[in-house]
Amino acid sequence: MFKSHRAVVFAGALAVAAVASAAAMGGERYGLGQTASPELIAGWDIDVRPDGQGLPPGQGTAAGGEAVFVEQCAACHGEFGEAVGRYPVLIGGNDSLASTDPVKTVGSYWPYASTLWDYIHRAMPFGDAQSLSVDETYAITAYVLYLNDLVAEDFVLDRNSLPKVAMPNRDGFTAEDPRPDTPVDEPCVSDCKTEAKVMFKAKRLDVTPERESD
Amino acid sequence: MGTRVNRRAFLRGGAALTAGVAAGAAGGRIVRADSAAGQPPNVPDWSRYLGSGVDAAPYGTPSPYESEVVRRNVPWLTATPESSVNFTPLQDLHGFVTPNGLCFERHHGGVAEVDPADHRLVIHGLVEKPLVFTVDDIRRFPPVSRFYFLECAANGGMEWHGAQLNSCQYTHGMVHCVQWTGVPLKTLLAEAGLKPKAKWLLAEGADAAGMTRSVPLDKALDDCLVAYSQNGERLRPEQGYPLRLLVPGWEGNMWIKWLRRIEVGDMPWHTREETSKYTDVMADGKARQFTWAMDAKSVITDPCPEKPMRRQGYHPITGLAWSGRGAIKRVDVSVDGGKNWHAARLDTPVLAKCLTRFYLDWNWSGEEVLLESRAMDETGYVQPSIVELRKVRGENSIYHNNSIQTWLVNASGEVENVQIS
Numbered sequence: 001m002f003k004s005h006r007a008v009v010f011a012g013a014l015a016v017a018a019v020a021s022a023a024a025m026g027g028e029r030y031g032l033g034q035t036a037s038p039e040l041i042a043g044w045d046i047d048v049r050p051d052g053q054g055l056p057p058g059q060g061t062a063a064g065g066e067a068v069f070v071e072q073c074a075a076c077h078g079e080f081g082e083a084v085g086r087y088p089v090l091i092g093g094n095d096s097l098a099s100t101d102p103v104k105t106v107g108s109y110w111p112y113a114s115t116l117w118d119y120i121h122r123a124m125p126f127g128d129a130q131s132l133s134v135d136e137t138y139a140i141t142a143y144v145l146y147l148n149d150l151v152a153e154d155f156v157l158d159r160n161s162l163p164k165v166a167m168p169n170r171d172g173f174t175a176e177d178p179r180p181d182t183p184v185d186e187p188c189v190s191d192c193k194t195e196a197k198v199m200f201k202a203k204r205l206d207v208t209p210e211r212e213s214d
Numbered sequence: 215m216g217t218r219v220n221r222r223a224f225l226r227g228g229a230a231l232t233a234g235v236a237a238g239a240a241g242g243r244i245v246r247a248d249s250a251a252g253q254p255p256n257v258p259d260w261s262r263y264l265g266s267g268v269d270a271a272p273y274g275t276p277s278p279y280e281s282e283v284v285r286r287n288v289p290w291l292t293a294t295p296e297s298s299v300n301f302t303p304l305q306d307l308h309g310f311v312t313p314n315g316l317c318f319e320r321h322h323g324g325v326a327e328v329d330p331a332d333h334r335l336v337i338h339g340l341v342e343k344p345l346v347f348t349v350d351d352i353r354r355f356p357p358v359s360r361f362y363f364l365e366c367a368a369n370g371g372m373e374w375h376g377a378q379l380n381s382c383q384y385t386h387g388m389v390h391c392v393q394w395t396g397v398p399l400k401t402l403l404a405e406a407g408l409k410p411k412a413k414w415l416l417a418e419g420a421d422a423a424g425m426t427r428s429v430p431l432d433k434a435l436d437d438c439l440v441a442y443s444q445n446g447e448r449l450r451p452e453q454g455y456p457l458r459l460l461v462p463g464w465e466g467n468m469w470i471k472w473l474r475r476i477e478v479g480d481m482p483w484h485t486r487e488e489t490s491k492y493t494d495v496m497a498d499g500k501a502r503q504f505t506w507a508m509d510a511k512s513v514i515t516d517p518c519p520e521k522p523m524r525r526q527g528y529h530p531i532t533g534l535a536w537s538g539r540g541a542i543k544r545v546d547v548s549v550d551g552g553k554n555w556h557a558a559r560l561d562t563p564v565l566a567k568c569l570t571r572f573y574l575d576w577n578w579s580g581e582e583v584l585l586e587s588r589a590m591d592e593t594g595y596v597q598p599s600i601v602e603l604r605k606v607r608g609e610n611s612i613y614h615n616n617s618i619q620t621w622l623v624n625a626s627g628e629v630e631n632v633q634i635s
Contacts, residue, residue, distance in 0.1 A: 029405050032354055033337075033345035040346060041338045044475055047416055047426060049483050076293070086293035098499030102610050104490060109501075112484050119486040122424035123323065126297070129422045173493065173503040180509070181606045182598035187588065189546065189555040195635065196551025196584055198622065200376035202519075202631035208380040209288055211520075 046130070048118040055117065055159035060139025062146030062153045068136050069143045072125045081105075081147045091147045097172065107148030111173055113165040117141045138162075282306075285316060286383055291372075296324035297423070299366065301387030304513070304534065305520040309561070310569040311361070312390035314445050319452045320366055320388070322487075323422030326472045330456040333420065335402075335440070339478035342407030349456045353442055355397035360439065360462070361568045363536045365389040365508045367465035367492050370615035373600070377631045382518035385619065385631060389536070391569035394460055396441030399434050403478070412478045416485075417459045420474035427468045428482035429461060433506075437462045440473060463538030463567040464506040465613070467492050497608025508538035510597050511616035512545055512572070512589035523578055523627035531558075531574040537591035542570040544590045549576065551584030551620065551634050552599070558587070566592075578623070584634060585621045600633055 048054035070079055077083055081090030093103025102109075106116055121137045123129050132140065142157040150165060151157065157165075202208065252258035276283065285300040292298035302318040319325075330349045338344035369388035372378045379385050408431075415434050419425035429438070439460040442449060449455040454471025461468040467487055482488070482504075494502040512535035517523050531549075535542045541564055546555035558572035572587070589597045600617035622632045 030355060030401075032351045033347040033405060036336050036338055036344040036346040041336060041344060044336060044418075045338065045477065046424070047418070047477065047483055047485075049479075049481065051481075086290075097495055097501075098497065100609070102495050102499070104495070106490075110490050112489065115484055115486050115489050118426075118483075122426070123422070123486075126294075126323070127422070129323065129424060172499065173489075173501050175504050177502065177505045177507070179505065179507070180595055182596075182602045184594055184596050187546070187555070187590070187596045190553075192553055192555070193551075194553075196553060197635040198584075198632045199635055200633040201622075202377040202380035205376075205378055207290070207378060208384065209286065211282070211286075 046118075046122050048114045048121070050112040050114045050163060052114065052159055052163040055114070055162060056134050057159060058134035058138055059156050059158040060135050060137070060142050061156055062139075062142040062151065065136075065139030065141070065143030065146075068132075069140050072132070072136075073140065076126060081144060090144055094168070097169070105148070106144055107150060107168060109169050109172070111167055111170045113141070113145060113150075113162050113167055116144060117162060120144075280306075283316065285318060286387075288379070288384060297322050299368075299388060301383045302390050303383050303520075304387050304389070304515045305382045305518050307515070308571075310391055310534065310571045311445065312392055312569075314392065314447065314450050314453070317364075317390035317392065317444075317450070317453060318366070318388050320466065321421070321423070321452070322425055325452045326419070326421040327451055328420060328456060328472055333456050333472075333474065335457055335473060336475045337402060337406045337478070338475075339416075340409040340412040340480065341403075341478050342409065345406045347402070349442065352397060352402075352440060352457060355401055357395055357397060358439065359393055359395040359443075360460075361391060361393050361565050362460060362462045363389055363391040363508075363538075363567060363569045364460075364466045364469055365511075365536070365538075367467060367505075367508070367613040370617070371612045373617075373631075373633070374604070374609045374611065374615055377633045380519045380631045382513060382515055382520055386513040386515075388466070389534075389569070391536075392444040393446070394439060394441040395443035395446075396439040396458075396460065399438035399440055399459070399476075402440060402476075403434065406478075408478060411480045413480050414478075414482050416475075416477040416479060416483050417468070417470040417473060418475040418477070419454070419470045420472040425467075425470055425487065426483065426485040427470060427487055428485065429459075429468060431478075433461065433464070461506075463508060463540075465492065465508060468506065492613060494607065494611035494613050496611060502611075505614055508536075509614065509616045510537035510539070510542070510589045510591040510595050511535070512542075512587040512597060513619045514547070514585050514587050514621060517585065517623055517629045518621055519629045519631060522629050523623055525627075526578050526580045529576050529578050531576045531585065533558075533572055533587050535560075535570045535572055535587070535589035536568065537589065537593075537595065538567055539595065540592040541566040541568075542589055543592050545570070545572040546588045546590075547572075547574040548586045548588070549583045552586055552588075552618070555588065580625060582625050583623045584632070585623060585629075586618050588618050601635065 076087035083089035090106050093105045093108035096103045138157045145151045283303050283306040287300040299320040335347045366388035413431050415429045441458050441460050457473040459470040459473045514533040516532050535545045545558040547558045548555045558574045561571040564570050603617045620632050620634050622630045
């Protein structure tokens with residue numbers, strides 16, 4: 001009796017161990033969560049890739065997008081994408097990336113037109129995200145590309161033409177991370193330099209917000 | 215008797231409150247008119263009269279005397295506070311854990327106020343079985359708790375052209391460190407079953423920015439977590455309540471808050487946040503795109519511009535060091551602008567991808583000094599100077615400024631952010 005009880009306990013322990021190790025290897029599942037239906041996924045699956053995957057049927061032109069842009073976007077970005085205040089500028093900056101003041105815009109910097117469609121559709125207009133229709137999104141995207149002289153006013157932007165829009169800075173990025181790119185030798189600890197001269201002082205700029213008690 | 219005590223306590227409490235309000239208008243800090251009344255040999259009020267009961271503060275808050283220990287933002291930095299950042303007051307913190315209410319915030323569409331009952335996490339794409347989880351489902355998986363720092367890639371981004379913000383909070387406060395609790399992402403991916411072509415994930419937030427970042431599968435299967443708690447309590451709304459993706463050691467923008475969807479794919483998505491933002495423009499105009507890891511970095515948090523020297527003599531220099539590539543191995547401190555370095559004492563525990571507190575005993579003679587700290591991690595990496603960083607990257611990369619910080623302490627004890635040769 002005593003012996004069989006211990007045998008049962010031992011067998012039970014083995015079974016628990018088997019379940020745990022199988023789960024760790026991904027062979028055993030916890031049975032949590034429900035199957036996500038295609039309809040459920042479709043409502044949230046809004047991302048678009050550079051190859052066009054995710055772009056829905058629909059279309060728009062810059063000519064059609066101008067009015068929508070002026071109504072939905074110009075309050076922050078300006079009527080021509082020149083920006084209001086500190087909101088993002090959408091045009092210009094060509095040949096500025098190697099200068100002392102790079103201006104990173106859709107035309108000068110963005111490598112893929114798909115990113116523009118994806119971002120407008122998911123996050124714009126600021127404060128009323130995902131309110132634009134598919135056709136409005138195509139039209140606004142076309143208008144912004146047109147403002148950057150990347151498509152003609154009557155160019156029809158759709159799921160087939162958008163991935164083919166040539167973005168000027170397409171080859172301006174390197175995917176590989178070259179770091180570490182600074183010396184990693186055993187560092188000097190004594191008499192490392194003869195002079196430590198102050199080159200910049202933050203107080204001279206005087207842009208630090210004052211504290212309440214200052 | 216009891217009534218009399220209570221009434222006296224109430225009257226005195228009212229007087230204190232009035233003084234506090236008056237002082238608050240002056241500077242936000244409670245300043246007592248007659249502070250000596252609370253000092254020995256006098257018996258202070260709090261030693262005589264009853265304090266508040268256990269029902270007064272169901273969720274406690276810091277002492278009113280610590281009201282200056284708050285997150286702060288730089289209004290001119292961004293167009294709107296909903297798409298902006300504030301900063302952790304590193305200069306006022308001790309140890310390596312950041313209190314939940316002081317963890318810096320970076321939002322792109324404001325704080326999503328998510329009802330957990332309606333929140334879902336969907337995993338789909340190149341998986342055997344697309345799944346949708348409730349928050350309760352996620353909490354039923356075997357949990358793990360881990361300390362990790364979280365640093366914005368743009369921490370220190372204002373300092374590339376020269377010393378700009380005269381504040382430890384503003385130069386280094388886009389970092390925090392808490393104990394996270396959640397479920398390994400690989401557990402969730404195994405539940406859905408990865409297809410052979412799976413190489414990348416897209417993580418998406420439920421906020422009004424629909425924040426999205428591509429994450430390589432290797433990292434997802436290595437140490438990523440889906441967290442629901444920080445420092446023992448549920449995530450704060452501003453930190454992604456009810457679910458947040460953790461990408462330990464990598465730039466904070468990838469730690470998708472209000473996580474609602476993970477799509478498995480075979481290539482990166484090149485979202486706005488990984489093309490037009492969070493890419494590093496070099497001097498020649500070319501940009502590094504996928505620079506995810508946060509390299510080793512450190513900063514002295516006391517003294518610093520907010521913590522001036524008040525007297526000569528003994529003062530323990532203290533600060534924080536961290537590396538996204540592993541554990542901190544050593545921190546050196548210099549008091550002469552990098553001519554000579556002294557090994558600091560690392561407070562334990564020293565954990566990988568976590569803030570590490572360091573100390574150096576110091577006696578200030580009252581002379582002008584240049585303070586610096588230099589971190590090294592277990593990979594052998596050495597924190598560079600800003601001069602070395604500019605030499606290879608120019609001044610326009612905005613992100614990944616992990617350079618050595620210099621504080622100038624002048625003869626009157628004031629501390630200033632400077633950059634040196």
